[in-house]
Amino acid sequence: MTRARRFFSCLGDDVRLASMLLIHAEKELCVCELVEALNENQSKISRHLGQLRNCGLVKDRRQGQWVFYSLHPELPDWAIKILEQSSVAEARSLKVMTQRLGSMRNRPERATVDA
Secondary structure (H helix, E strand, C coil): CCHHHHHHHHCCCHHHHHHHHHHHHHCCEEHHHHHHHHCCCHHHHHHHHHHHHHCCCEEEEEECCEEEEEECCCCCHHHHHHHHHHHHHCHHHHHHHHHHHHCCCCCCCCCCCCC
């Protein structure tokens, strides 16, 4: 499978696409934040994040009890551009999701991470 075909195949689910758009917008999110923003259950979000990780689209890092997800640093420029354009196309949905995220109580604190 070509890289492009794998990329699109991995984003072929609404939860995975929305997760990628939110992670792109927020830079880093944990499962609990995605649960809140997407209004989905934890097991579903975790399963889809695992698929995104297996596809090489996201990476994770553990901080205490939290696991944070960010875009994989080796994601090609063309893939980032597609996410940027998709964010424009999905601006209304993305706004609703980021509002839910913004109203979330007790969001986990992030330690400063060197890039």
